[in-house]
Amino acid sequence: MYDLTEDQEALVGAVRDFASSALAPHAIEWDQTKHFPVDVLREAGELGLGGIYAQEDVGGAGLTRSDAVLIFEEIAKGDTTIAAYISIHNMVVWMIDTYGNEEQRQQWVPALASMEQLGSYCLTEPEAGSDASALTTSAVRDGDEYVINGVKQFISGAGSSSVYIVMTRTGGPGPKGISAIVVPDGTPGLSFGPNEKKMGWNAQPTRQVVFDNVRVPVANLLGEEGTGFHIAMKGLNGGRVNMGACSLGGAQWALDQAVRYLKERKAFGKLLVEQQSLLFTLADMETELQAARGLLRRAAWALDTNAPDVVSLCAMAKRFATDVSFTAANAALQLHGGYGYLADYGIEKVVRDLRVHQILEGSNEIMRLIVGRALVDDAA
Amino acid sequence: MKIVVLVKQVPDTYGERTLDPATGWIDRAGSDAVIDEIDERALEVALSYKDSHKGTEVVVLSMGSKAVTVGLRKGLAMGADSAVHVLDAALEGADVGWTAAAIAAALTSTGFDLVIAGNESTDGGGGVVPAMVAERLGLAHMTFLESVDISADQVAGERTTGQGTLRVHASLPAVISITENLPEARFPNFRGIMSAKKKPFRVASLGDLGIDPAVAFAGVGRSVVLQATKRPARTAGTKIVDEGNAGVKLADFLVAGHLI
Numbered sequence: 001m002y003d004l005t006e007d008q009e010a011l012v013g014a015v016r017d018f019a020s021s022a023l024a025p026h027a028i029e030w031d032q033t034k035h036f037p038v039d040v041l042r043e044a045g046e047l048g049l050g051g052i053y054a055q056e057d058v059g060g061a062g063l064t065r066s067d068a069v070l071i072f073e074e075i076a077k078g079d080t081t082i083a084a085y086i087s088i089h090n091m092v093v094w095m096i097d098t099y100g101n102e103e104q105r106q107q108w109v110p111a112l113a114s115m116e117q118l119g120s121y122c123l124t125e126p127e128a129g130s131d132a133s134a135l136t137t138s139a140v141r142d143g144d145e146y147v148i149n150g151v152k153q154f155i156s157g158a159g160s161s162s163v164y165i166v167m168t169r170t171g172g173p174g175p176k177g178i179s180a181i182v183v184p185d186g187t188p189g190l191s192f193g194p195n196e197k198k199m200g201w202n203a204q205p206t207r208q209v210v211f212d213n214v215r216v217p218v219a220n221l222l223g224e225e226g227t228g229f230h231i232a233m234k235g236l237n238g239g240r241v242n243m244g245a246c247s248l249g250g251a252q253w254a255l256d257q258a259v260r261y262l263k264e265r266k267a268f269g270k271l272l273v274e275q276q277s278l279l280f281t282l283a284d285m286e287t288e289l290q291a292a293r294g295l296l297r298r299a300a301w302a303l304d305t306n307a308p309d310v311v312s313l314c315a316m317a318k319r320f321a322t323d324v325s326f327t328a329a330n331a332a333l334q335l336h337g338g339y340g341y342l343a344d345y346g347i348e349k350v351v352r353d354l355r356v357h358q359i360l361e362g363s364n365e366i367m368r369l370i371v372g373r374a375l376v377d378d379a380a
Numbered sequence: 381m382k383i384v385v386l387v388k389q390v391p392d393t394y395g396e397r398t399l400d401p402a403t404g405w406i407d408r409a410g411s412d413a414v415i416d417e418i419d420e421r422a423l424e425v426a427l428s429y430k431d432s433h434k435g436t437e438v439v440v441l442s443m444g445s446k447a448v449t450v451g452l453r454k455g456l457a458m459g460a461d462s463a464v465h466v467l468d469a470a471l472e473g474a475d476v477g478w479t480a481a482a483i484a485a486a487l488t489s490t491g492f493d494l495v496i497a498g499n500e501s502t503d504g505g506g507g508v509v510p511a512m513v514a515e516r517l518g519l520a521h522m523t524f525l526e527s528v529d530i531s532a533d534q535v536a537g538e539r540t541t542g543q544g545t546l547r548v549h550a551s552l553p554a555v556i557s558i559t560e561n562l563p564e565a566r567f568p569n570f571r572g573i574m575s576a577k578k579k580p581f582r583v584a585s586l587g588d589l590g591i592d593p594a595v596a597f598a599g600v601g602r603s604v605v606l607q608a609t610k611r612p613a614r615t616a617g618t619k620i621v622d623e624g625n626a627g628v629k630l631a632d633f634l635v636a637g638h639l640i
Contacts, residue, residue: 010457010573018567048570061570 019078045115076249092119200352244321404605418498457568480512
């Protein structure tokens with residue numbers, strides 16, 4: 001489990017080349033100017049980042065979740081925000097590839113896998129976040145069409161995406177009344193709120209998505225009516241592991257910067273790295289990040305093998321990795337002193353970016369709920 | 381069309397590179413090994429021809445230690461069809477003459493219409509191997525090309541000399557080397573990486589190539605490093621103070637350094 005295969009070494013190497021040349025040199029500027037680099041995402045698509053674990057017959061790379069967890073850590077070292085968006089995009093691609101019928105797969109996946117088109121995942125609503133199964137966006141059948149009405153909140157990529165997977169209520173209350181429907185951009189009645197002003201994640205747009213009598217063919221339904229919540233949760237298992245890996249990559253980059261800085265910077269007549277208390281901080285950061293890496297790889301393995309405890313493992317990995325990575329990035333900022341607070345050093349950006357990973361893809365409180373319930377139920 | 385691209389694995393120029401004081405050879409263990417960037421551009425020339433000419437076969441060929449496998453696999457991941465690795469303990473520390481002899485034999489054994497190499501390497505390099513290979517094969521060579529135009533039966537391009545630009549062409553088969561002026565290489569993509577290990581990968585010893593080192597290298601003098609000197613510490617640069625003629629002084633300085 002601990003040694004990468006020769007293929008994985010090569011995959012990670014290719015991502016490193018891409019992230020260090022196409023992302024890292026621009027990350028600060030994109031953050032400062034709130035620029036969503038759609039052209040660079042196309043390059044990412046050429047590399048294979050658009051459909052990492054989608055099947056090859058529709059343009060995916062056909063890799064495993066164990067590969068993906070390594071890949072996301074590496075992208076995030078270049079730009080955490082772009083890495084996180086690529087994770088969301090892959091969740092959309094995976095859902096269509098996995099739950100779509102042959103026609104839907106052929107229709108949507110190839111352009112998404114190449115990232116010529118981008119995807120957005122629409123679950124959260126203004127009044128339904130952690131309690132996602134309380135969502136109220138409705139899809140009412142009218143002949144061969146669904147008529148969708150409602151509002152989705154905090155939607156990454158909204159306004160730039162071509163494909164929206166929308167969790168809608170087609171039946172009664174609760175999770176069993178929810179269906180997943182694909183809504184293409186440009187459908188009449190589909191509109192977007194203003195780009196939200198955020199603490200971080202500035203290099204990707206976050207908007208409301210508004211549905212006002214949006215009509216789509218019934219053929220755009222993914223899976224069966226009433227399976228949408230199941231699909232949404234399945235997607236999130238992988239999304240959580242990816243997001244943990246994105247946190248880890250950002251924090252690892254910040255730690256690497258801190259090590260370098262402490263080996264150069266002198267105070268009180270010696271290098272900072274010779275101050276034992278600072279060395280201990282580095283040691284704690286390294287230890288916690290390695291622990292997160294181990295847990296993430298374990299969860300990815302559980303996804304690959306469809307292990308019985310996969311949901312709980314993904315939740316543990318997400319909770320732990322996003323928490324310790326935020327703490328490590330914040331420690332890296334502190335170790336840089338005043339420079340850490342300057343945008344030019346890139347550390348404060350990573351801290352701001354990683355903060356939201358503790359909230360999204362299921363907040364870390366929900367992760368504890370999943371882990372705790374599984375523990376109690378198993379023991380019963 | 382069968383194009384063989386010569387690639388050399390070198391220490392990454394990104395890091396500090398050092399010489400082994402005992403042998404005077406470059407310390408290859410001291411830094412990450414990568415395909416020389418100019419050779420990647422040579423591969424890009426071949427691959428972009430292949431993009432527009434289906435049926436083109438691209439082979440990456442390298443001589444070096446076991447570690448070269450990684451670089452050749454990257455070449456396959458980028459899109460080459462097969463790889464040839466000349467691996468033989470007798471070649472350790474080979475100089476340009478021995479290297480050219482071994483590569484020429486490997487090329488003869490592999491077969492080719494066109495050989496493309498980088499013009500020089502960023503580690504221990506003399507910038508002469510492509511020409512020496514062509515000499516051994518008895519073929520036309522055009523080196524230091526800054527543009528390349530491949531057609532079915534000939535290769536053409538431009539090379540810059542101190543006096544001007546030469547437009548050159550040669551009938552195939554031929555050997556060319558290219559400069560950094562050619563486009564940057566593509567990234568290997570995931571699909572390429574995963575398919576790389578299914579592609580033919582030939583490891584050939586000198587014996588496999590029909591070379592008996594005792595015979596083949598007899599009389600081919602082999603250069604030996606007598607002494608290696610560390611690069612001197614950087615000294616202060618030249619300051620030009622503008623007294624109304626700074627432009628002229630600057631131009632003179634650049635001309636003296638053959639920089640313009």
